[in-house]
Amino acid sequence: MSAETIHSVIAGLAGEVMEHTGVEASHCYQCGKCSAGCPLSEEMEYPPSYVMRMLQTSDPVLEDKILRSFTIWVCLTCEMCYSRCPMSIDIPKMMDFLREKSLKEGKANHRAKHIIAFHKSFLDSIRITGRLYEIGLLVDYKSRTFKVMQDMSLAPKMFVRGKLNIFPEMIKGRAGVSSIFSKSNKKSK
Amino acid sequence: MTLGLYPGCSLKGSSREYTESVLAVAQACGIELVEIEDWNCCGATAAHNLNKELSLALPARILSLAEKQGMKEVVVPCAACYSRLTVTNHELAVHPELKQTITKGNGLDYKGSVEILNIIQMLDKYITPNLEGRIVKPFEHKVACYYGCLLVRPHEILKFDREEDPQSMDELMLKAGATPIDWAFKTECCGAGLSVSRTSSVGRLSGEILKDAADRGAEAVIVACPMCQSNLDMRREAINSYLGEKIDIPVLYVTQVLGLALGIDRKTLGLQRHFVAVNI
Numbered sequence: 001m002s003a004e005t006i007h008s009v010i011a012g013l014a015g016e017v018m019e020h021t022g023v024e025a026s027h028c029y030q031c032g033k034c035s036a037g038c039p040l041s042e043e044m045e046y047p048p049s050y051v052m053r054m055l056q057t058s059d060p061v062l063e064d065k066i067l068r069s070f071t072i073w074v075c076l077t078c079e080m081c082y083s084r085c086p087m088s089i090d091i092p093k094m095m096d097f098l099r100e101k102s103l104k105e106g107k108a109n110h111r112a113k114h115i116i117a118f119h120k121s122f123l124d125s126i127r128i129t130g131r132l133y134e135i136g137l138l139v140d141y142k143s144r145t146f147k148v149m150q151d152m153s154l155a156p157k158m159f160v161r162g163k164l165n166i167f168p169e170m171i172k173g174r175a176g177v178s179s180i181f182s183k184s185n186k187k188s189k
Numbered sequence: 190m191t192l193g194l195y196p197g198c199s200l201k202g203s204s205r206e207y208t209e210s211v212l213a214v215a216q217a218c219g220i221e222l223v224e225i226e227d228w229n230c231c232g233a234t235a236a237h238n239l240n241k242e243l244s245l246a247l248p249a250r251i252l253s254l255a256e257k258q259g260m261k262e263v264v265v266p267c268a269a270c271y272s273r274l275t276v277t278n279h280e281l282a283v284h285p286e287l288k289q290t291i292t293k294g295n296g297l298d299y300k301g302s303v304e305i306l307n308i309i310q311m312l313d314k315y316i317t318p319n320l321e322g323r324i325v326k327p328f329e330h331k332v333a334c335y336y337g338c339l340l341v342r343p344h345e346i347l348k349f350d351r352e353e354d355p356q357s358m359d360e361l362m363l364k365a366g367a368t369p370i371d372w373a374f375k376t377e378c379c380g381a382g383l384s385v386s387r388t389s390s391v392g393r394l395s396g397e398i399l400k401d402a403a404d405r406g407a408e409a410v411i412v413a414c415p416m417c418q419s420n421l422d423m424r425r426e427a428i429n430s431y432l433g434e435k436i437d438i439p440v441l442y443v444t445q446v447l448g449l450a451l452g453i454d455r456k457t458l459g460l461q462r463h464f465v466a467v468n469i
Binding site (some may be wrong): 009015039040043074076077078079080082083089090092096099100103110114115116117120121122123126130131132134138144150151154157158161162163164165169171172173176179180181182185186 | 198199201202203204205214220227230232233234235236237238239240241242243244246247250294295296335339342344345352353376377378380381382383385386387388390393400423461462463464
């Protein structure tokens, strides 16, 4: 089946998921094992099996709800759903796609702002030095979230145990790494 | 015998005792581990959550450096880095067009010749066959082997141990003189990357893991991932507050236990760096 035919068969967001990840939402028969095994389903508004069903309806209202959900951000990509799915549906791969799309379209859930801030601070640190600089990450995260006091008691304890580097490790190929960042950011826009 | 090593960021910072114990055990068994020169971060959870291309390009740079430096096998002790590097190796191998975009697009040259070993695979292949007569201080304790997520899932790509009730670490612990217990949380998630942004979730998930280990009489939890270790160890305050009780079981890396059994001193293995005191 050519990509074109697939596109005409599967409409909407499910079609996009299929096109970009190869994941077929239509294969889900709602056994619910993903939601039962998901360690965070109780913190989600729609557990994984609900997301699959919502995709199957091709209803634009439900599709918009998925992209605006907290579910896609609190998903840990622990891969439990995928490993237990009797139809081998790669739900985590689908979640990665939905997150990227949600962010691109400015639909990221408000409750996920700290999770997203952490990811952004993390990537900023790598973009600049090539490796993660943990103190820099925490300072950047605090400046994004104003959670100034969070984990303040942890840092000195880490320091005395030799678990915090005062200075970042700067790699030689920093230019190469930052070019990887600018190229992939350009494409995802 | 010389092998490549990709330590990753955690092993250079908050989990440096993992590196210390990996190097000490390798050295004691005559294995030389050579770090990939000028490696970068694999992008971890942040990259694949926000940008697919970035999540493949960052590991591709690492793999191409390893290949250029003549490495055939690279040991990746961090389970999260192991997952990212293995997934990238797989994606580039099965999608030639994607490989072209990622490598050529970023000026990288990667043929796909590097074999990636997680810590258990490395120990099983190069250390345990030569253990006979070297176990001078058997680690005679009941241990809960905690594999977490990324060491075993997804099996389609990693092709390592079983996804439910894996055994490789348990077998390794038997060889170190320990008694692995049967328990229910071997591959449940600790909360991983939500450690900072959603500490309460980590307290709950890691709390359930430690509670089961404690209830079944484990004297230590054994891990092979710096994220699992730091959540179960450094986040003990959040865990204890979720459980409403104090659990003081220490969390050791698989290489620290093996190192102790080989007679390596505690300081070399970095046991003093843990938040929860290792009193066994």
